[in-house]
Amino acid sequence: MTDRFGRVHTDLRVSLTDRCNLRCTYCMPAEGLDWMPKEDVLTDDEIVRLIGVATRRLGITEVRLTGGEPLLRRGLPQLVARLTALDPAPELSLTTNGVGLARSAVALRAAGLRRVNVSLDTLRPERYAVLTRRHRLADVLDGLRLARDVGLAPVKVNAVPIRGVNDDEVTDLAAFATEHGYRMRFIESMPLDAQGEWQRDAMITAEEILQSLTERFELLPIGRRDNAPAEEWRIAGTDSVIGIIASVTRPFCGNCDRVRLTADGQLRNCLFATKESDLRALLRNGADDTALEAAWRTCISGKGPGHAINSPDFSRPERPMSAIGG
Template identity: 80%
Template sequence: MSRLPLATTAPVAPPAPLLDRFGRVHTDLRVSLTDRCNLRCTYCMPAEGLDWLPRADVLTDDEVVRLVRVATRRLGITSVRLTGGEPLLRRGLPGLVARLAAADPAPELSLTTNGIGLARSAAALAEAGLHRVNVSLDTLRADRFAALTRRDRLADVLDGLRAARDAGLAPVKINTVPVRGVNDDEIAELAAYAVEHGYRPRFIESMPLDAQGAWDRERMVTADEILDRLGERFALVPVGRSGNAPAEEWRIAGTDTVVGVIASVTRPFCGSCDRVRLTADGQLRNCLFATEESDLRALLRGGADDAALEAAWRNTIAGKGPGHAIDSPDFRRPERPMSAIGG
């Protein structure tokens, strides 16, 4: 009796890298789930808030899942960060996370949040497949937090940090934007708090992305100043930069805590940028400071197939510029503020 040949499964070829004209490979996707926020941080938006996107304009869960699937299967995206606005305001977020975590190939999933709703959602998000979180925290003083955010919610954020740590969303990172004369006297205090509680602090130079257009470079605390403040209290051991990550890192001597400094303005890392951004209303941006967008939502709702979405994505990234040019006289602020772009 003749035997049929054994069935074989040919290996699936990896997707072609998502390249721009400078040879940078893009593997990190930031997906904004909403432009809405439950804080009114003074360096981000006015007290009355902004005109939110109409709900019909925001991508549905199905649309988000499909675009992420195209990104991972056809474009080589390996890391997806969910942002906002405040992403915890998205209804049914654990279910969306579970669907993204079930993708093949599955991306590394993380979340950037203000932490207010994290205490009640951290465990469900971890169970759904979220890997880690970044929590924005600019002060440890309740009165200052209320003044900065126009909301008295510091206790909720600190509870959220603990819940994220207890749920295993590690490392739990704390993102701090020091502003001169506002909270720059707390840099070392925030780092000490992170050491005490097992978090990973990151300090970020402020950028011209506020809705009011009030950014003032003179009030920006530079990376060198941040390191000087940390050095007054701690011995710092250089770690360097991990791959294309934006943060330069140092270990606080005598601890396991690694502190990161993101010098977006004074030490731009544009030459190794591997990020691409998708806004809550489905606009693809090849740079945080991009002044043009590509409308993937219109393609989705117009019946485009995956090949057409891939082609639009590749074309957008191919047109990426060399850098943000903040120090150039030709610099143009994007029309959208950070809350509408996605962090």
């Protein structure tokens, strides 16, 4: 799939649910959100069919399963097995908060999952409880260890530093990842919280993250791998790689190869898109694969040049991150 700017799209992010078992302060309110009705969520059969169309007809080679929290999806190992049995099969990965990973890592690896990204914004139990409004840090750390041990590699740890909240842990998180053989990634916070309370001056920029890291480590630049969102550095004297995703201050929209499918079957050509294409309605009204392919291509052809966060014309998407999928 090629858009009007010549970008070829090969990476599909698929949200399996908008539900989550944490209530991270930068994502949703303490009371949670109104979840999608069960009947609106794509079934396993519908997900497999859409991804099959994407891999056979549209050139998708990588699929990342997201949420909400995807480990809350019942029968996830069976769905993973069906996706890895597709011909051609996508390279399949998962983004999770890690709370349930220790219980599912073995089954997911056996089903064909290749790797995981785990969100972890602090190593301090008390701070974790404040940030997520849950006491589950020990479960996440257990999940990381088991994921590494069963071969879901590289295990990537994602952290969002926020000023005055956890920005003093940037180097500690990097050291933790290095010690345990994980790959650390820091992500600039983005205006995708359900509360609409994002403030730019609370965002720790990529430059600030890099400055903190260089005060403790010698970093050797690697750069950006293909169309990957992260700029990477290796810590001298180690095999440890640190990535920074600077969606706000160093946008990489010009090389974006991603497209997103929400849990209720809406196709989004950008994380910050304000319009969606309804694939679920097509599916449930009997559309054949040719019609689904055409709808997908039409959506991609309408993709804009970038997210425009830094423009006065920027409009936040109506959906929060938890309902879009990471």
